[in-house]
Amino acid sequence: MKVVEQRERPVETGRLPMVKGEAGQPGEKVSGGFWAVMGWVGGGAFGWVVAALLSLIASIKFHSPGFWADTPLLTYGRVRVAALQGMWWGGAVPLLFGAMLGWMGRSAPGGVRFSGLALLGAIVWHLGACLGIVGVLLGHTTGYDGWGMPNAAVWVCVAGLLLFTVSVTATFHNRGERGLQLAHGFLWAGYLWLGWVSLAAFVLLGLQPVRGVLQWLVDAWYVANAQMVAGTLLGWGILYAWLPVWTGRPLYSRYLGMMTFLGLVMLAGWTGVTPSAPVPAWLPVLATVTTVLCIVPWTAAWLNWRGSVSRCGCVLWRDAVACFAVVGCVAFFWSAVGKLGLHVPGISTVLEFTWWEPARHWAHVCGFLGLTGVAGTYAWLRSFPEREGRAVAARTQFWCLTAGLVLCVAPLAVAGIVQGLSWQDPSVPNVEVLRRTLMWLRLSTVGELLMLVGWILFCVTLSSLALKRGRACWSDGWRRITTPLQEQETAK
Amino acid sequence: MSMQSSLDPQSVTDAKAGQVTVPMWLVVLLAVLGYWGMVYFDHHGGWFDARVYAPFASVSVVNELQPVSGAEAFVNRGRAVYETTCALCHGSDGQGKPGQAPPLAGSDFVLGPSGRLIRIPLHGLTGPIEVRGQVWNLAMPAMGAALSPEDLAAALTYIRQAWGNNAGPISAAEVEAVKAATAGRTLPWTAAELKSIQ
Amino acid sequence: MSRGSWIFILSLLGMIGSWFGTVLYPQIQLGRMVETRTVPDGQVYPVARPGLAAQGREVYRSQGCYTCHSQQVRQEGVSVGLAITKVGTNQTALVEAILRIAPQWRRDQVTAGLERLPFQVMDGVAAAEAERARRPLEAAGATTMVTVRPVGADLARGWGLRRSVAADFLWDHPVMLGSQRVGPDLAGVGSRLPDENWLLVHLWDPQIHTPGSMMPPYRYLFEVRPAAEVASQDALLLPEGKGPGPGKVVVPRPEARALVAYLRSLEAKAPLFETPVILPAGLSGTSALSVHAAVERP
Numbered sequence: 001m002k003v004v005e006q007r008e009r010p011v012e013t014g015r016l017p018m019v020k021g022e023a024g025q026p027g028e029k030v031s032g033g034f035w036a037v038m039g040w041v042g043g044g045a046f047g048w049v050v051a052a053l054l055s056l057i058a059s060i061k062f063h064s065p066g067f068w069a070d071t072p073l074l075t076y077g078r079v080r081v082a083a084l085q086g087m088w089w090g091g092a093v094p095l096l097f098g099a100m101l102g103w104m105g106r107s108a109p110g111g112v113r114f115s116g117l118a119l120l121g122a123i124v125w126h127l128g129a130c131l132g133i134v135g136v137l138l139g140h141t142t143g144y145d146g147w148g149m150p151n152a153a154v155w156v157c158v159a160g161l162l163l164f165t166v167s168v169t170a171t172f173h174n175r176g177e178r179g180l181q182l183a184h185g186f187l188w189a190g191y192l193w194l195g196w197v198s199l200a201a202f203v204l205l206g207l208q209p210v211r212g213v214l215q216w217l218v219d220a221w222y223v224a225n226a227q228m229v230a231g232t233l234l235g236w237g238i239l240y241a242w243l244p245v246w247t248g249r250p251l252y253s254r255y256l257g258m259m260t261f262l263g264l265v266m267l268a269g270w271t272g273v274t275p276s277a278p279v280p281a282w283l284p285v286l287a288t289v290t291t292v293l294c295i296v297p298w299t300a301a302w303l304n305w306r307g308s309v310s311r312c313g314c315v316l317w318r319d320a321v322a323c324f325a326v327v328g329c330v331a332f333f334w335s336a337v338g339k340l341g342l343h344v345p346g347i348s349t350v351l352e353f354t355w356w357e358p359a360r361h362w363a364h365v366c367g368f369l370g371l372t373g374v375a376g377t378y379a380w381l382r383s384f385p386e387r388e389g390r391a392v393a394a395r396t397q398f399w400c401l402t403a404g405l406v407l408c409v410a411p412l413a414v415a416g417i418v419q420g421l422s423w424q425d426p427s428v429p430n431v432e433v434l435r436r437t438l439m440w441l442r443l444s445t446v447g448e449l450l451m452l453v454g455w456i457l458f459c460v461t462l463s464s465l466a467l468k469r470g471r472a473c474w475s476d477g478w479r480r481i482t483t484p485l486q487e488q489e490t491a492k
Numbered sequence: 493m494s495m496q497s498s499l500d501p502q503s504v505t506d507a508k509a510g511q512v513t514v515p516m517w518l519v520v521l522l523a524v525l526g527y528w529g530m531v532y533f534d535h536h537g538g539w540f541d542a543r544v545y546a547p548f549a550s551v552s553v554v555n556e557l558q559p560v561s562g563a564e565a566f567v568n569r570g571r572a573v574y575e576t577t578c579a580l581c582h583g584s585d586g587q588g589k590p591g592q593a594p595p596l597a598g599s600d601f602v603l604g605p606s607g608r609l610i611r612i613p614l615h616g617l618t619g620p621i622e623v624r625g626q627v628w629n630l631a632m633p634a635m636g637a638a639l640s641p642e643d644l645a646a647a648l649t650y651i652r653q654a655w656g657n658n659a660g661p662i663s664a665a666e667v668e669a670v671k672a673a674t675a676g677r678t679l680p681w682t683a684a685e686l687k688s689i690q
Numbered sequence: 691m692s693r694g695s696w697i698f699i700l701s702l703l704g705m706i707g708s709w710f711g712t713v714l715y716p717q718i719q720l721g722r723m724v725e726t727r728t729v730p731d732g733q734v735y736p737v738a739r740p741g742l743a744a745q746g747r748e749v750y751r752s753q754g755c756y757t758c759h760s761q762q763v764r765q766e767g768v769s770v771g772l773a774i775t776k777v778g779t780n781q782t783a784l785v786e787a788i789l790r791i792a793p794q795w796r797r798d799q800v801t802a803g804l805e806r807l808p809f810q811v812m813d814g815v816a817a818a819e820a821e822r823a824r825r826p827l828e829a830a831g832a833t834t835m836v837t838v839r840p841v842g843a844d845l846a847r848g849w850g851l852r853r854s855v856a857a858d859f860l861w862d863h864p865v866m867l868g869s870q871r872v873g874p875d876l877a878g879v880g881s882r883l884p885d886e887n888w889l890l891v892h893l894w895d896p897q898i899h900t901p902g903s904m905m906p907p908y909r910y911l912f913e914v915r916p917a918a919e920v921a922s923q924d925a926l927l928l929p930e931g932k933g934p935g936p937g938k939v940v941v942p943r944p945e946a947r948a949l950v951a952y953l954r955s956l957e958a959k960a961p962l963f964e965t966p967v968i969l970p971a972g973l974s975g976t977s978a979l980s981v982h983a984a985v986e987r988p
Contacts, residue, residue: 062904065896069906076906077754139752143864180694182509189701196705204713205864213856214713214721215865221712240509251509258697259514265701269708276764277867278854281546283716285537289529296522300514307512345532349843353760353871423871426846430874431902438904542719543964545855547767556817557768557838557966559730572732 033105033112034384036167038466039122040098041377045459047090047129048370052452054083054133059448062441073137082136084361085148088226089157090129092369093194094122096234099376100187101168103241106380108174118167125160128153144205144215146223151206158202161195182257183241189265190233197225213278224272224287227364228294228339229264235332235368236260236301238376239325243308245379246322247315252307256300263297271339275348291343298336305329320394321382324375327402331367334409335360350424355437356416363409366451371401374458381465393461400454407447415440566661570650573643577635578651586655593630594623597655601686606662608689609648610670613637616680631680641667726857728960735960738861739952746952749945751864753908760868761877761956765853766842768966771813772820775970777804778831787830791823808970810837838968850878851959852967858958873905880957887927889950890942898932911946914938 058080061067068074105112112118132153135141140150149157168191172184201222204210210218240257244250251257270290273283309316309326316322338360341351351357378394415437422433538544541551548554575584581593588595596602601623602609613636620629636644641664648667652659725734739747750756777784781804788800792812795803803809811834812823820836827834840852854877859865883889891898894912896905912926914934925939934940942950961967 061906065904065906070909072753072910075753075908077757078752080757081754141751141754143751143756143866145756145867145869185697193705200709200713209863210717210721212720212723212860212862213865213867214717215863216859216867217716217720218713221708224712225708253512253514254509255512255514257509259518262697262700262704265704266707267704269704270711272712274869276546276762276853278545278762278856278858279716280540280542280719280856281536281538281544281548282533282540283712284546285533286711289533293522293525293529295525296518299518299521303515303518307510349764349766352764353869353875355870357869419871423847424843426843430847431900434872434904435902540715540719542856545853545964547765547853548964554964554966557770557968558963559838559961559966559968568730569727569732572727 033101033115033118033171034469036112036115036118036122037098037102037105037380038462039119040094040101040125040164041373041380042098042459042462042466043122043126043129044091044093044095044098044373045377045455045462047086047094047126048092048455049452049459050133051083051086051091052448052455054079054086056445056448056452058083059441059445062438063445072139078137078139078141081141081148082133085136085141086129086133087365089132089149089153090126092231092365092373094125094129095373095377096231096238096369097164097168097191098122099238099373099380100191100234101164101171102380103183103187103238103376104168104171104175106383107176108171109176110174111171112167113170113174114167117163121160121163121167123160124163125157128156128158128160131156142205144219146219146226147201147205151202154198154202154206158199165195181240182251182254182261183237185261186233186237186240186257189261190230190235190237193233193265194226194230197222197230216277217273217279217283220272220274220277221269222272225269227361228268228271231364231369232264232268232332233261235328235372238372239305239329242322242325242376242379246319246325247309247312249308249312252304256304256307259300260297260304263294263300267294267297271343274352275343275345276352288343288345288348291339294336295340298333302333320398321375321378323398324371324378324401327398327405328368328371328375331363331371331405331409335364335368338363338413350420351416352420354416354419354423355412355441356420359409359412359416362405362412367405367409371405374401377462384465384469393457397454397457397461400450400457404447404450404452404454407450408444409447411440411443411447415444566646567650567653569643570646570648571654573639573647574650577639578647581632586651586657588623591630593632594621594626594628596651597657599623601683602651603657603659605690606648606660606666607670608686609652610644610662610667611674611681611686611689613639613644613648614667614671614674615677617682617686618680619682619684621683634680641665641671720856723856723860725860726962729963729966730961733960735962736857736860739955742948742951743955744952746948746950746955747862747866749911749949750952751866753949755876756866756868758868758870758872758905759874759876760871761875761958762854762867763850763852763875763877763958764842764844765840765965767840769814769839769841770817770820771815771837771839772811772823772827772834773837773970774804774809774811774827774832774834775807776833777807778833780831784827784830784832787826787832791826813837813839835970836968837970838966840965840967844875847874848882849875851881852961852965854958855962855964857962857964873903876953876956877958878956880954881959884954886950886954889953890926890946891928893946893949894926894928894940894942895932898929908946911949912940912942915941 057068057074058076061069061076061079065076069076072078101112101118105115132149135150135153136148141148142150172188201218204218205215205222209215240251267290271287271294273279273287275284275288277284316326338356341347341356342360374397418440419433419437422428422436536546536549538548538550544551544554548557582588582596583593586595586597601612601621612632614634615637616634617632618630620627622628636647639647645662645664645667649661651657652662725736727733728735738744774784774788784804785797785800788811789795789797795811800809803811811827812820815823817836824834824836842853844850845852858877859867888899890912892900892905893908895907895909896903897907915938917925917937917939920939920941924941926942928934928940
C-alpha cells in the first residue's frame, strides 16, 4: 500500500545541530515498518514504565518495611523480582529489538518486510512479558536470580520472537547495500545469542530441570550470556549502526570492532560464576580469569568509541538523540568496572553479595541497554515528520533518565561498599550493617523516581507520535474510501 | 557545523568502518593478562577437580586436612556399611543372633584367608557351618553383591578388626579380584567349598 | 577461507565454549551426583528435606525470600590447632607440658581450661607444629586431637560451620542460592535459630525480635482468631503487649508453618571430604553450632 501523504523534507527545529544524513530518506522508503517497529519500541517503553514503577515500589520499602506489606502481591520479594524480569523482558529486550528492526528497515529499500508479522510478534511478545510479570507477582517465579519468568509466559514470548525473526531476517535479506557492516554482525550475533541462551535456559531450568547446584550454574551461565554477551552486542550494535550518522564520518576502526566482538563472544559467557559459589574451585576461578581478560575487548570498545567521537563530542552532546548514546556508553564502561569489582580477587570478597551487583546491573540494563535503545529509537524516528517539537521532550527525558541513573547507581554502589566492609567485621550486628546502608538506599529511591518519570515521558512521546500517525493513516484511508471514484481517476 | 555541509547522506549511513589497526599495546595487554590468568588458575583452580573448593588450592591440601589417616577413615566407613547392611542379623557387637546368624567375633571364616571371607557376602552361604564350636544351619543371602567394592572391602576390614578381631585389612582390589574370579556364579557357597579356599 | 567465515566459526566456538565449560562439563561432573558420606562418621548426606519443609521451600520461592537472603556461606581458610580431650592421671606434668609448648597461657588459665574439656591449647598454627606439640602432651598422659577449624568473616558471624558446597543442595529444586544479603545468610539458619516460635514471631512481625529490621512483616501468612476457638498449642506465643488484642490470638497458616519447617531444615554443617572440619565434641566452630563430628585419636 502506498502512503499517499506528501510531506516536506523535515526542518530541524530547536537548537539541535542535526546531521542531514538521517533525514535524507523519502517518506515512502522508510514508513513501511512504522507500526512494526513502533510495536516493539512502544511496547518496550511501556514495559520500562511498568518495571520502573515496580522498582520504585521495591525501593520505597526501604523507607518503611510495612509499606504495602499486607498485600501478598506487593511484598518486596515479588515486586523486586517482577521489576528485574520486567526490565529485561518487558523493557530492554523489546526496545533493542525494535531499534534493530528500525535500523535494518531503514537500510532496506522496501522498509521492514512482513511488518504485519513483526507487529503481531510485538503484541504476542508483550503479552508474554505481561503474563510473566503478573505471574511473578502472583508468586509463580522460578526462584532463580536470572531466569525468573514462569514457563507459560516464556512460551508466549517464544512465539513472539519467532514472528519477529521472520520479519527481521527478510528485512535484512532485502538490504540495499550487500556488504556487511560491523553493526550487522553485532546485532545479529546478539540477537541469535539471546535466543540460544534463553532457549537453553528454558529447557534446562523450566522444562527438564537439571539437578542440584547445576540449576544455579545454568542460571549463572544464562545471566552472563544474556547480559554480558547478547545484551552488550545488541547495545553496541545499535551504537555502531547510528554513530556514523551522528558523527558524520565512518566508525574509527573495524579491527577494534572485531576485537571487541571476538573478545566478548569468546570470554564474556564464562563470567557468570561468582567467586564464592558452592561449586568446585575451577568454575569461579575460570570466571575470574575470563572477567579480567574481558578488559581487552572492553578497552577495544573504548578505543573505538573514543576514536569515533573524537572532536565530535560537542556535536554528540548537543544532539538530543546522540546524548542518550553518550550516557549509555558511559554506563557501559561503569558496569564493566562494576563487573571487575565482583571478580577481582581481594575486592570481590568485600563486594560480593552486596548492593554493588544491583548497581552494576542497573548501570548495564537501565543505563547502557535502556539508553542505547532510546537513542536507537529516536534515531530511527528522525526520518518521520511527526518528530517536530519533540526535541524539548527528548531533552527532558534525557535529563530525567540520566539524573535518575546516576542517583540510582552511585548510591547503590556506595551502599555496596559500605555494606561489604561492614559484613567483613563480625562484631557489627546484622541490623547495624543494614542501618549503615539505609541512607544510600533511600537516596536511590529518588533516582528510581526520576527514571520512572523519564520512562513515562518517553512512553508518552512515542504514544503521541503513534496517535498522530494513526490518525493521519485513518483519515487518509477514510478519504480514499469516501472520495468519489471519478475524482480519484482525475487525480491519477 | 562545518561537517554537515560536506556530507552526502547516503555515504554517511552506509559508511564502512575505518581501517585503523589494533594498537600493539592492547595485544601485549592480552598476552600479559592471559599469562596472569594461567598462573592464577594453576594456583587456585584445583585443576578441574570436583572435590576442590575455594579456599583450598588442590586436592592434596584437602587430603592433608582430613580428620584421620586413610586406614582409620576406611574402618569408619566400614562401620557405617556394617551397621546398615549386616548388623541386623550379626548384631552390632558381632556376636550373632540365635536362629539368625552366627557370630563374627572370633570366627575362623572372618579371620581366615581374605578370599574365603569375600566370597560369603558376594554370593551368600547355605548349609551347616561350624563357628566357635557351634554348628549353625541357616541360609545367608548375597548381602554384599549390591555394595561397591570399596564399601564391601571397608565393611569386611571393619569386622576383621572390631570386637577383638585382629586380622589384616581387605582392599577393594581384592574384592574386585574375587568378583572377577567368581563372575558366573549364582549359587551360594557351602562351608566345605569355602574351606578349600586358601 | 574468507575472514567472515573465520569470524563466524570463532563465534560459534565461543557460543559452544561457555556452554560446554559452565553447563555441560559441570553436568558431567556434578549433575549425576548422589549422596556422599560425612567424614569421618560415614553418615549419608544430604537427606532429602521432609515433606513439610519441601512445601516450605515453595513458599520461600513464591515469596521471593531469596532476593534478600543468600544461602551460600564463604570460608577464607582453615585454622589448624590442637585440643586436649582427655586428661591423664598426672595433671601436674600435663600443665607443665602445656606451658612449655604454648607459653602464651598462664598457669591458672591452663588449670581452668583442663577443668572444662575439651581444651583448645593452640590454634592458628601450622599442621606440622600441632603434630609436634602432641608428643609431649601425650607423653604427659593426655588424649589430644589436631583440630581443623574453618574460618572467615561469614563463619565468624555464626552463619555456618564451614563453607557451602554442591552436596548441600543435592535434593533441592529450585536451588535458591540468592545473590544478595540484605538480611543475613540462611544456609545454616536451622542450627542458628532452631526455635519454631521464634521464627514464626519473626515472620509475623520482624520488629519484635530485631528492631530496625527492614524485613517486611508477613502477616498474610497468619490469621487473627478469637482465643476461644483455637487450641492453645496452635497459637503464636507473642511477647507481652505485642499481641493482636484481648481475647484474640495469632494462628500461623499452613504456609507459615511450612516455611518455618523449611528454614529449620537449613543446616549445611555436615563435615565432608571437600570441607574438612575436625573439632572435638563440645568445642564448636565459632558459635553455638553443635558439631557431632569428633574423632579422637588414641
